[in-house]
Amino acid sequence: MLTGALDASISGIIITDHQQPDNPIIYCNKSFEDITGYTRSEIIGHNCRFLQQEDRNQPARETLFNAIKEGGKCVVEIRNYKKDGTLFWNELYMSPITDENGNVLFFIGVQNDVTRRKLAEEELQSDKKKMEQRIEERTQSLRESEEYLASIVQTVRESLIVLSPNLKVLSVNSHFIKTFKVSREETEGKLLYDLGNGQWNIPELKKLLEKILPTNNPIIDFEVSHDFPHIGKKLMLLNAHRIELEGQYKDRILIAIEDITERRAIEQRKDDFLSIASHELKTPLTTIKGYIQIIGRLTADIQNEKLKGAVEKTTTYVERLNNLISELLDVSRIQSGNIELHKVPFDFDAAVADAVENLQQAGHSHKITVTGKTGCTFNGDESHITQVITNLLSNAIKYSPNHQTVGVHLSVVSDYIKCAITDNGVGIPRDEQPKIFDRFYRVGSTQQRFPGMGIGLYICAEIIRNHEGSIWVESEPGKGSVFSFTLPLSEQKGAQDAR
Structure with a gap:
């Protein structure tokens, strides 16, 4: 009943665990998901600051920090950003939850979207009359420039359609006519679904226009x-x-269509080549590798250090090449949808x-320290999860050559396992962080110093995604990185104990 009541609230509600490092979110209600645009799996385990993205220099953040530090309550208005980057103002009421001895265990935050009110206040502070007049003049000018706008539309190298609210085609550009081999006369003024004797009566398109948009x-x-x-x-x-x-163009629908048939075919050919090449190289x-092992055994008693060193180096490089080919095969399986998960507790x-x-x-000079524990039996593919952990640890070691420690922290937040791997390495620029889990993407500042193909993090992300989990990074150039992932404990053995 309590959960139902919280989910029925129009205010966003979160609970953070003050007993765990970085005060992670362990509960959020449905309104919080609606306000922020993030799903619960993308929220649980994060610190609340992820909502501010790059906008960190706000006085309200200092107020929140001091309240958490002192175990007090506060009310602030703070700028946050939705998942799609949209700015919204948040009125946050934060209070501590303590035990019988007054020790702070949790913080509860209740927030409301007050963007409209803040925008209204900001507009009133400016020269409202003058600004509204300018906006009206600009809008009127644009509305009267249909011919000018139409000429721009015709030069766009994408197919464009303008629809009325009842989905009749009002206009199309030349690229649409050329791509889909139709005439303007048999297109404009017709219901979209009737074009070409029903060729455009496409279920996915109807879903887009009638349910999603x-x-x-x-x-x-x-x-x-x-x-x-x-x-x-x-x-x-x-x-x-x-x-x-409002006015003449109210509720009109603009559709831009990019034909990616050829591009996707090229990508598929690349993936096919990658798969074939990887398989052919593996044999x-x-x-x-077998011959190198035989040579290693045959030269074990030979007192020739130079020869032994050459064999050892060859073994190392063969193993490195073997790992690279294995990663390429993983990428190929992921792209083809053939990645297999063998889930066991x-x-x-x-x-x-x-x-x-x-x-x-393996001889790494770095000391890896593990703190915390989950105490959980997880139902998943152990080899793949181990691959993720090993890859993240290897990256932490690789990208922190001037530091000798790497930290691993394990915890349970709400009904999720959380694993966070911390290094003190080179860090990642904020504008590149959203791209590092893309296939073949490499951070520009590290490409020359550190070799690689940019597929390890992509594989990690896909493995975690296939386990219904979430993976993310928090980093600052020169100050290291924290790679974290969560895995759901719902319907897992040990989930009840974790709660």
């Missing part, structure tokens, strides 16, 4: 695949926007300990 404006990169009778199969990315101005490399803490021990025994 009315509740979520605009729509970006909505993928639609359709086999047109005359031009063949097309793979399209649709961007749709419903105009919400001879396995043979080479396993001791999560023991898996982390084994991964740490294996890296320490």
Whole structure:
């Protein structure tokens, strides 16, 4: 009943655990998800500061910091950003929850979106009359410049459609006519679904226009695949926007269509080549690895240090090449949707300990310190989860050559396992952080100093995603990075104990 009551509230409600490092969020209600645009799995385990993104220099943050430090309550108005980057003002009421001895255990935050009120206040502080007059003149000028706007539309190298509220085609640009091999006469003034004898009666398109767009404006990169009778199969990315101005153009719908059929085919050929090349390389490399092991045994008693050193280096580089090919094969399986998860219950803490021990025994000079524990048996693919942990630890060591320590912290936040790996290395610029989990992406400032192909973090992200988890990074150039991931304990053995 309590959870139902909290979810029924129109205010966003969160609870953070003051007993854990970095005061992570352990509960959020439905309104908090609606206000921020993030899902619960993307929220749990984060510190509240992730909502401020780059906008960190706010006096309200200092007030919050002091209240948390002193175990007190406070009320602040703070700028936050939704998942899509939209700014919103948040009125936050924060209070501590203490035990019978007055020790702070949790903090509860109740927040309301007061963006409209703040915008109104800011407008009143400016020269409202003068500004409104200028905006009106500018808007009127744009409305009267249909011919000018139409000329711009015609030069855009994407197919564009303008629809009325009842989905009749008001206009299309030349690129649409050329791409879909139609005439303007048989297109404009017709219902979109009736074009080409029903060719555009596409289920995905109807879903976009009738269900998604009315509740979520605009729509970006909505993928639609359709086999047109005359031009063949097309793979399209649709961007749709419903105009919400008053007047002549009210509720008109703009659709931009990017034909990505050829681009996707090229990507598929690249993936096919990657898969074939990786498989073809694996067989001879396995043979080479076997021969190197034989040579190593045969030269074990030979008193030739130079020869032994050459064999050891060859073994190291063959192993490095073997790992690289294994990663390429993982990428190929992920791209083709053939990644296989063999889920069985396993001791999560023991898996982390084994991964740490294996890296320490590999001769790394860094000391890896594990703090905290989950005490959970997780139902998942142990080898893949271990691969994620090993990859993140290896990166932490690799990118912190001037520091000798790496930290691992394990915890349970709400009904999620959380693993955070901390280094004191080179760090990652904030503008590049959203891209580091993309396939083949490498941070520009580290490409020359540190070799790699940019696929390790992509594989980690896909493995965590396939386990219904979330992975993210917090970093600052020159001050190191914290890579964290959470895995859901729902329906897992040990989840009840974790709560």
